[in-house]
Amino acid sequence: MIFEEIKKKATAYLQDLESTTNIRVGTPTCGKAAGADDVIIEFRKELEKKGLEIPLIEVGCMGLCFAEPLVAVFKPQMFTILYQNVNTQKVKRLIEGYIEGDDPCFEMALGTLEFDENGLPFIPELKRSEFEKRILLRRCGIVDPKNILHYIGLGGYKGLEQALGMSPDRVVKEINDSKLRGRGGAGFPTGIKWEKCANNSSKKKYVICNADEGDPGAFMDRVILESDPHQVIEGMLIAGYAVGANEGFIYIRAEYPMALEIVRNAKREAEEFGILGDSVLGSSFSFHLRIIEGAGAFVSGEETGLMAAIEGKRSEPRVRPPYPSEYGLFGRSTLIDNVKTFSYVPWIIENGAERFAKIGTENSKGTAIFTLAGKVKNPGLTEVPMGTTLRTIAYEIAGGAPNEREIKGIQIGGPSGGCIPNSLFDSPVDYEVLLSLGSMMGSGGMIFMDENDCVVDTAKFFLDFVQKESCGKCTMCRIGTLQLLHMMEKITKGLANLEDLDKLKNLAEDVKIGSLCGLGKSAPNPVLTTLHYFYDEYVAHVAEKRCPALVCKDLLAYFIVPAKCDRACEHCKLTCPTEAIGGVIGEPKYIIQDKCVKCGTCMNVCPPEYSAVIKVSPVDKLYELKEKGV
Amino acid sequence: MKMEQKWDDDEPTLIQALIDIQKGLGFLPPEKLREVATSFGISEAYIWGVATFYNIFRFKPRGKTHIKVCMGTACHLSGGGLVAEAAERELNIKVGETTDDQDFSLERVACVGCCMLAPVVVINDRVYPRMSPLKLEEVLIEFKRDKKED
Numbered sequence A: 001m002i003f004e005e006i007k008k009k010a011t012a013y014l015q016d017l018e019s020t021t022n023i024r025v026g027t028p029t030c031g032k033a034a035g036a037d038d039v040i041i042e043f044r045k046e047l048e049k050k051g052l053e054i055p056l057i058e059v060g061c062m063g064l065c066f067a068e069p070l071v072a073v074f075k076p077q078m079f080t081i082l083y084q085n086v087n088t089q090k091v092k093r094l095i096e097g098y099i100e101g102d103d104p105c106f107e108m109a110l111g112t113l114e115f116d117e118n119g120l121p122f123i124p125e126l127k128r129s130e131f132e133k134r135i136l137l138r139r140c141g142i143v144d145p146k147n148i149l150h151y152i153g154l155g156g157y158k159g160l161e162q163a164l165g166m167s168p169d170r171v172v173k174e175i176n177d178s179k180l181r182g183r184g185g186a187g188f189p190t191g192i193k194w195e196k197c198a199n200n201s202s203k204k205k206y207v208i209c210n211a212d213e214g215d216p217g218a219f220m221d222r223v224i225l226e227s228d229p230h231q232v233i234e235g236m237l238i239a240g241y242a243v244g245a246n247e248g249f250i251y252i253r254a255e256y257p258m259a260l261e262i263v264r265n266a267k268r269e270a271e272e273f274g275i276l277g278d279s280v281l282g283s284s285f286s287f288h289l290r291i292i293e294g295a296g297a298f299v300s301g302e303e304t305g306l307m308a309a310i311e312g313k314r315s316e317p318r319v320r321p322p323y324p325s326e327y328g329l330f331g332r333s334t335l336i337d338n339v340k341t342f343s344y345v346p347w348i349i350e351n352g353a354e355r356f357a358k359i360g361t362e363n364s365k366g367t368a369i370f371t372l373a374g375k376v377k378n379p380g381l382t383e384v385p386m387g388t389t390l391r392t393i394a395y396e397i398a399g400g401a402p403n404e405r406e407i408k409g410i411q412i413g414g415p416s417g418g419c420i421p422n423s424l425f426d427s428p429v430d431y432e433v434l435l436s437l438g439s440m441m442g443s444g445g446m447i448f449m450d451e452n453d454c455v456v457d458t459a460k461f462f463l464d465f466v467q468k469e470s471c472g473k474c475t476m477c478r479i480g481t482l483q484l485l486h487m488m489e490k491i492t493k494g495l496a497n498l499e500d501l502d503k504l505k506n507l508a509e510d511v512k513i514g515s516l517c518g519l520g521k522s523a524p525n526p527v528l529t530t531l532h533y534f535y536d537e538y539v540a541h542v543a544e545k546r547c548p549a550l551v552c553k554d555l556l557a558y559f560i561v562p563a564k565c566d567r568a569c570e571h572c573k574l575t576c577p578t579e580a581i582g583g584v585i586g587e588p589k590y591i592i593q594d595k596c597v598k599c600g601t602c603m604n605v606c607p608p609e610y611s612a613v614i615k616v617s618p619v620d621k622l623y624e625l626k627e628k629g630v
Numbered sequence B: 001m002k003m004e005q006k007w008d009d010d011e012p013t014l015i016q017a018l019i020d021i022q023k024g025l026g027f028l029p030p031e032k033l034r035e036v037a038t039s040f041g042i043s044e045a046y047i048w049g050v051a052t053f054y055n056i057f058r059f060k061p062r063g064k065t066h067i068k069v070c071m072g073t074a075c076h077l078s079g080g081g082l083v084a085e086a087a088e089r090e091l092n093i094k095v096g097e098t099t100d101d102q103d104f105s106l107e108r109v110a111c112v113g114c115c116m117l118a119p120v121v122v123i124n125d126r127v128y129p130r131m132s133p134l135k136l137e138e139v140l141i142e143f144k145r146d147k148k149e150d
């Protein structure tokens, strides 16, 4: 089928869809975990009961994870309304309210879905919409990820069509002019990488999409693959055409079974429609795509490690140069970019480099996607212009910390990034600015911490992660991170002294210098930034044996305040997993400290009207409290 | 260039072959690794080297109920470690082990992409959101009861 015909078919599909009321339920991994499958089943049942033939489409994620399960009701000539936290009990009301009738069911509504003059979606009722700019996310949660016609109907593969009408050099120039930088972490200028690969005389070349997303707290690549997979494939096709590669790979981590399934389906569809294959859109350009399942290793995300994995080896990074563009997969010239990097490409080709380069800061152009997790009211995903301040993201978009607490820091970029304190939240997001603060853009995962989170414990957590994930090739990374971990354990156990903090800092700096790849080079960042910005907390652990956030188990104890204990209530006693609670009915309960495993159950089950269980740190405080007879 | 040939012929490569075995059996038994070594014409030691490098490969059978406790960043911050300890206590095994009766196995994973529902536990591919030591105990008691009944 020629592309003109496909487009006609797609337009007809879209017109059909838009001429009827239709329901879209977000069922990405996060939506499913929140119960979206049950909502779908309930919708089917209720619609059937009423004999209503209304299309029910499963879509991806809009990034508004706090509102999941999220349901959008599209009605011709009426507002599209988004409903939040829909459960099976609300389905009937929704059908009778807005789907059959004219009652917008305001009590469940999150807002209306509208599009700006550039066709980018926003939700006027949400204040965060003022600060967001959805380029990569513009179709996420709207388009049916399992229907290529929907994607094409919304203008998909137009960028590819346009690119095929340009010379490959011209496409590379466009990417160069856009000043797009890699979104996989390091921020290398994408155009330069493309140019090097295009200029390589190798007959056979490869394009690889890095969807390993190893940061244990970032999930934007998953969201893009699950919500709008064709966008990534289109970007890879354009890249293949520009650099002269006819084969591509998408490397997806095994922990994302749904992303794998959706991308496999998208590939099949694209092949059926002649978009992937021997003659892309009827041209003389051929491009074949393969999908590879990762086997779970953080270093596999490093580009040379990733290529080793595809070659069936241990994922050990190697020295660069030679860079993949000179000597890559199976020794061929290879272009490797992140999911987001490829996803920007179709938009840039369609809208022109200049429009992309207008967004952002001097050296960081376009938008940036961050995952928002940890202690914030509105966790999820956001896409903002580069240059947006951390404060805007933390408070206007993520909604600040819950329960009137204060955000004390943001860990940006996962285990390779650093922790930035609240006092520096006026800094804009920009590759160089984040680096200058000791952190980095990295994966774009943001983890928010409040007073109840211990930065020392968090730094220890990241070290534990990288130490386990180190491939073992460089001594400094293999043994150095282990030593750092031991030091951190000493600190969190209250066994360290002030001198140890200097040793910690020195070794952390040595590990940075003595490692070959980004894993070891950046592994000390969480320790170094927290030492720098939160030195007091380290001192409290070391000098006072006190964990200010009451997290480090060895430095805290649970205590039941006798005066507050109801005496007749036995909640804590009945639920304690180790029978560590003493005291008979009528007497205040007390904790048998030797038996206590500090799981926190007693504190959670103590009825809020008593709130008799408290945590104390340092442990010695316990004796003080007992002596005082509190 | 042997591997590249495999790509060109669209045959499964080494890691995919191992993933496929594990999908079928739940783990990689030594005799299967031997078979793969023969069919790929590489040494068994090499295959062990590759297989033990990656986190998803297991060399012991899984339990009938497989429990994955998320220890990603968000889950860690909201008490995932306490949940993992509770699972260890309740099942009387350590992370990475299987119970003697082969009913349960326990594993830690790093982020399953549901950070806003932290801490999460995945049991037989179903995500259990917002867990606590107590909630996990309750879920496990259910599972144990179901086991007894059938």
Ligand SMILES: Cc1cc2nc3c(=O)[nH]c(=O)nc-3n(C[C@H](O)[C@H](O)[C@H](O)COP(=O)(O)O)c2cc1C
Pocket: A181, A182, A183, A184, A185, A186, A187, A188, A190, A210, A211, A212, A213, A214, A215, A298, A299, A300, A301, A302, A303, A304, A336, A337, A338, A339, A341, A342, A517, A518, A519
């Ligand atoms: C330890 C380590 C892990 C990495 N993990 C990823 C990853 O999960 N995804 C990714 O796109 N890049 C990752 N990278 C960066 C890649 O090496 C490479 O820079 C990137 O794929 C280039 O794509 P870009 O130019 O689009 O950013 C990692 C780097 C290191 C050192």
Ligand code: FES
Pocket: A216, A217, B070, B071, B072, B073, B074, B075, B076, B110, B111, B112, B113, B114, B115, B116, B118, B119, B120
């Ligand atoms: S950290 Fe557990 S789901 Fe992401």
